[in-house]
C-alpha cells in the first residue's frame with residue numbers, strides 16, 4: 247500500500263487558498279508539495295512523480311487509475327477572468343488562434359467553443375513564449391508580436407500569427423499572465439462566460455485527484471486543509487506573495503468558485519463528451 251503522499255498543484259493565484267491551507271496544515275502534506283503550471287501538474291500524475299494533485303480536468307480521463315477525491319476545484323460560476331481569448335479582432339474574424347502551452351483544459355475548451363459556438367475554423371498554433379513582444383525573443387515563432395499586442399494590427403514580417411490568411415490572431419491565455427497582459431487587447435472573451443452562454447452550466451477547470459491507493463486519513467487531512475484555505479481567503483492572500491496585488495481577494499472571492507458541486511460535475515461530463523470530438527492540438531513541452 248502506498249503511504250507516501252506527493253502533492254502537485256497549480257502555481258497560480260487561484261491556488262493560493264489551497265496552498266495556504268496545505269502549508270498551514272504542515273507535516274507531510276506540506277513536505278510533499280510541488281507547484282507548477284497545469285500541464286505539468288497532469289504530467290506529474292501521469293509519470294508517478296506525484297500521486298495526489300490539482301490537475302486540469304482535460305487530463306483526468308487520460309490517466310489510468312485516477313479518482314476525484316475532494317469536493318474542491320478551480321471553477322467558475324460567472325466570469326473566471328483568467329481564462330480568455332484575447333485579440334485585437336472580433337472572434338468571428340480570427341484565422342489563427344495561439345494556444346497557451348501551460349493549459350490542457352482551456353485549449354480544448356477553445357476548440358469546442360470555436361466549433362460549437364463561434365462557428366470558426368482557425369489554424370491552431372502553440373504559444374510557447376510569454377514575453378509578449380518584449381525582450382530578445384520578440385517576434386519569434388510562438389510569441390505575441392508587439393505591434394499586434396498593442397493594437398496596431400498584425401505586424402508584417404514578424405513571423406508570428408501573420409503568415410497566412412488575413413493575419414488576424416487571437417491568443418488563449420490562462421492564469422496570472424492574463425492580469426499582466428489583458429489591457430493590451432481590444433477584445434477579451436472570457437471562456438467561462440462563453441461556456442455558460444452555450445450550455446447554461448458553470449465550469450470546472452481543474453480538480454483534485456489521487457492516483458492509486460492513498461490512505462483515507464491523508465485524503466481527509468487534505469480536504470480539511472483545502473476547506474480551511476478557501477474559508478480564509480483574505481488571510482491566505484496576506485500570507486502569500488500576492489498580498490500587494492489589489493485585485494487578488496476580489497478575484498478569488500468573485501471569480502473563482504472552489505466548490506465542485508453537481509452542476510460543475512455535469513459540466514465536466516459534458517466537456518469530456520464534447521472534447522472527444524476535438525483532438526487536442528499537438529503542443530510542445
Ligand SMILES: C=C(O[C@@H]1C=C(C(=O)O)C=C[C@H]1O)C(=O)O
Pocket residue numbers: 256258260284285301302303320326328329348349350351352353420421422451452
Ligand atoms: C481558472 C484557471 O484555470 C486553470 C486552467 C487550466 C487549464 O486550462 O488547463 C488548468 C488549471 C486551472 O488552474 C486559470 O488558470 O486561471
